[in-house]
Amino acid sequence: MLSGDDYNVVGKCDKSTQHRFTAIGVLVACIFVLCFISCYFAFTKLFQNYYTGIPIGLFFAWMITNIYLFLLYTLSKTGFPYIPNKPARYVATTIRLVFIAFIAIVVSKPIESLVFSKQLALEMQSFKQDKIERYEKSTNVFFADEINIIKDIIAQQKVLNNVIDEEQLSNYNELIRSKEEERDRLIKSMRILVGKSDYYIQGMIILNTKYPICWAITLFGIIIFIIPTYLKIFIHKDSIFYKTKHYIESYLVKYEYELFKEKYSEIFRYKYGIDIQYTECYTDPPFNTKRKIDKRERAERTVLTEDDLLNSLYAKV
Template sequence: MKSIVRKLRNRLCVYSGEDYAIIRECDVKIQFKFSLIGLFVLAILICCFLSAMYFTEHLFHNELLDVGVGLVWGYIVTNLYVLLLYTITPVIIPTRKLIYSPKKQELDFNVSLILRLMLIVLLAIITAQPLNIYLLAPNSLAFAHDMKMLLSSNPLAWLLTLFVTSIFLIPIYLKYIIRKNSNFYEKKAYIEKRIVEEEYIKLRINYKQTLEHNISNYNRNTWNVLEPLLQQLKKHVDELLITESL
């Protein structure tokens, strides 16, 4: 039973959007938080799939097409969400203007972060509306009109929208908790810096070997071309010297 739970936790960690090779180096509590993030990502995938499938049903009335559109839309939105979630992390690569500080744990609220949060909320609201229709007005024939009416007259529609939005936002909060109460990002910064340095050393060695090989080939080819000319020049100079001596 424990092995099954461990495998499930590890699989959910993969869905969290962070590098699992780094996650498994952390303690169990951190792994559990990342598995929760992965669980919410799966929930987002399911919500997007159901939302798109139900919306498409009102357009085409074709089960195969409904499932196909639901899968594609769910895959696109989930991958976009994971990408946005991955970017909401502290800066771990040092630059000339910014040296990463492990002690800096607060979220850096800037225009970029606010825009990403707004995009996530927008995706959540869009995803929630077909679910509102499905749960609160299943016999709807005027999809857009009923969606608007539900939001203006039914508090449950707002509660469901807030619930779906919370599913999109809770992983961000969990990442903030992780960055505040653990050394995950410090460890990630150390590992990624080590990888960059090791790859840079390998690149220098390979570049040095390649450059030396190319220079050697160039010198050899140049000598092969110049040697006959030099022999002719030497012969001509010798003839001139003999002529002058006479």
């Protein structure tokens, strides 16, 4: 099941092919474990709850693994007749591989944060301290300007009147005290907010910027995700696996097609009392890649031009 193909078909193959699919299944199981570790760590950081991370991590790991298995299955060679188009096939395969690499990168990043957790903790501590200092500096400057304006007003009042009313002075002092209390409250709340925030995305940015070695984990993750696709793509189309797989799939399609034609005739026979057979327009039904050509009708058929069509339309008008 984890190999992305029918177990019964794989069971009829030679030992080397079975070992190949066993390796694919083992790697997909490893991918599921990596996805769970990555999702669990990411959502634990997000929700700040170790128990919440378990069910959510399992769900997303299961979802990502199923998407990966679907992509892996689409890399199988088709056994049905088709019109070959190599550029389109190469583009489609490249898009799938790029998407798989993207999934691998997304999964590997939280694991990198886990592996370099000690270094990242020190970097984040420095980052938070710098953020707090810059906020305190800007806050102090802002409130210092406002307090200086109030003090200038008090000084101007004394210069103009030689004396200032005690009640008015008390109000000014109270206003200065409230500004200082608001400044201290904002700085304190900012310290608490910064202390509680984990800055998860910022941490990954710092990690990937200052510790390029973490990209080795990303490369390892991409390799783990790509190896099963390599093992799947390079199974020869004439191998026992594909011969068995294509025989079973072709048999099922042809069998269902024959049932469809029988049902088609039965509907007209029992509902309308007429005997009608389904018209075959292709020489290779039900795959329909080679259309029938009636040479006699084609020789007798007259092809008109666009002017003939316009003349016919305007003549009726």
